Amino acid sequence: MNFPVTRRHSVERRSAAQAVDATRWPHVATPPHASRARAAVAEAVVRGALARLPLRVHLAGGSQLGLGGPLLNIHDPDAFYRRIGVSGLVGFGESYMAREWDAPDLVAALTVLAGHAADLIPGPLQRLRNVWALRQPASQRNTPAGARDNISRHYDLSNDLFALFLDESLSYSSAIFRGFPATWQRLETAQHNKIDRLLDLTEVGPGTRLLEIGTGWGELAIRAAARGARVTTLTLSAEQRDLARARVEAAGIADRVSIELCDYREATGTFDAVVSVEMIEAVGEEFWPVYFQTLDARLAPGGRVALQAITMPHDRMLATRDTYTWIHKYIFPGGLLPSVEAIDSTVQDHTGLHTVRRDGFGIHYAETLRLWRERFTERADEVDALGFDETFRRMWTFYLAYSEAGFRSGYLDVQQYLFTKGASSAGSTTRDAGRQLGGSGR
Template sequence: MTTAEPATTPQRADFAAEPERWPERWPDVVAVPRVSRPRAAIAEAVVRRALRGLPLQARFAGPGAAGPRTVGRGGPLLEVHDPTAFHARVGAHGLVGFGESYMAREWDAPDLVGALTVLAAHAAELVPAPLQRLRPLWALRQPEAERNTADGSRANISRHYDLSNDLFALFLDDTLSYSSALFRGLPASWDLLAAAQHRKIDRLLDLAGVGEGTRLLEIGTGWGELALRAAARGARVTSLTLSREQRALARERVHAAGLTDRVSIELCDYRDARGTYDAVVSVEMIEAVGAEFWPVYFRALDALLAPGGRVALQAITMPHERMLAARTTFTWIHKYVFPGGLIPSVRAVEESVRDHTGLTVARRDAYGAHYAETLRLWRERFAERSEEVEALGFDETFRRMWTFYLAYSEAGFRSGYLDVQQYLFTKEDAAR
């Protein structure tokens, strides 16, 4: 984590009173970055200009407020408690600072998803065109250490997925599926989530043609539900993960199901996979590959797949132009949630498959609204079990960060900024 330059007074009273928010734990949340007065004024002007035309209300209070206390055309409320700190963070670190300001309680929103959905829907318009053109000069760059090389990928994956199996179990359903469910109808309810996760898995297995005797490779184990479900169909499954915590629990679940003769869970990078498989399935793993390695990833799928085989891929996607703008930028999500990640566009996926493999894109289905509901259910469950999260040792700032992450992601799907796809890729049988 890159530490911000401390402000003259790095701690407000509420920070100093809360041991879990000491500087050594959350340095860039406790410390307000020092920015010049002109830069802070420019940040405030840009923020107010951006918010003025949006269907929300931004209300500024306390020292540092300039101009009207409330801007916006009406809608969800975004309440800025400390405008001076808020504008300093945005001026210094853009959207990274925006997220850190929320973690620091400098702003809040009674309907956090609603406010973030408005911002996501207008993401392309928030920064004026002249500043967009200068993006390479002001946007934070991804650290070299977070490139998804073999070593970098292991470190990046560990930072998220090795946090605690118990943490994930508190807000996921009993299938421990950490990807979009597929509901019969919307809106959804918690008691339907496990069935909707099985529906998603079954559809992927159907796309890949998985059945009795299928040699299946899964890239990205999660906590093992897809491998278990494939083995129950009679498949022989090799599942790859870089998370030691996930591997341990997935192996326990395979053993408990009596399927150790059909499922092998391996700590292995996709680049090191060997063998030939009738089918390959990968669920929301491509987002952790990184743009520079997409060709390597898709070539690996092609090389591991037998002639006549099928690949089922589930991927989060974003608009191509926004992806191009984001591909070298260091974001709040990178810093606090998914280091090294990048969401591809539909175009990027299909161009990578076309240009680097012999695979054919046979089918693509989108269902982003289902991800919004999945995330809502996770977010509500996380909030309901906040005390249990705290009991695991995750402090208040972490819980606020995780709430922002889930709401931020949900807003992306509700606004249409993000989508989720299920792809079928096929490989021609040379014998035919």
């Protein structure tokens, strides 16, 4: 399925009462058909789950569910149950896009759901997951050709769109704040804190040969080159490459930075340091060994690798790794979040790298996402002017809120790893960078 958005074309704004554009959003415009039996089972399961949660669920018609907490309004219960019965979590997200349910505090409601992700579905149905859960399509496998398409569908949407809600550094990964509360005015500094920390871990300085896997819009490469490093940075997004090149040229360091439209598997050369920031999430489980083997192969003996990765609990990764979700369909096709255990075992079994340290700082990502979401909401008119309609805005708002809720609930975390190549370190260390850098953020 192609991403259902027309890029850079102006569209008429619609009121919330108007229908979803069926040409752009065929699976959102009309709820799927469900047999009576399937719809009845879905309603029973969903009502049972909501009744046990610390939520206040108001259904059209006056009935209520939940134990009290954040409010969730279901405007069209029949469509809501049908979508979930046919499409599971894909249907849950599409129902929000279709305005069939809403929440005054969307993050709070989704945080409750994320915190109970493991027990929302009854045990007997969990064991039958392979029967009822949607499976990831083969077309989203992250082969070299598939990865290019998957990356393009997200990152080639529009540089102007991302610039509307990211800070001036155009960093699209978790910042690290020096204290809380996090504010928009502090975000760019916090993003530089994150980048500098990665460059410090890998000891990047004058003359360092640095490979970056996943360019983004070039901020890490720019800061590394400013230290005197010679940087080769790889991306599969043509939009990102073009803007990153322009930013590098504007910074006057084009002689020290090479930006290549290149799959990580095609990388060549030997480097003193390798950095990869939140790129492993797009690799796919079957290619994790190749990804880490590439880090190992490209690194000179005695070199250092810094990796920033979003992680999820290992048991949930195992349970859901083949499931096709709303995020796969609309935001990150082919993606899968690893667990700490999966990273550790892949590195140990497939490389000569040694884990020196790992720092977790999930609450910093929750705050980063909050700032992005608030900025995106504030600039809704400018999003419209770029040609993205109201359904797209609801989709993107749901994505940012859904992600933030994952970190606030503790279901998701983000890690910075340091790996070395050569003699094993005396022992790895694990730290909570959230506490280390000052403040829980709650």
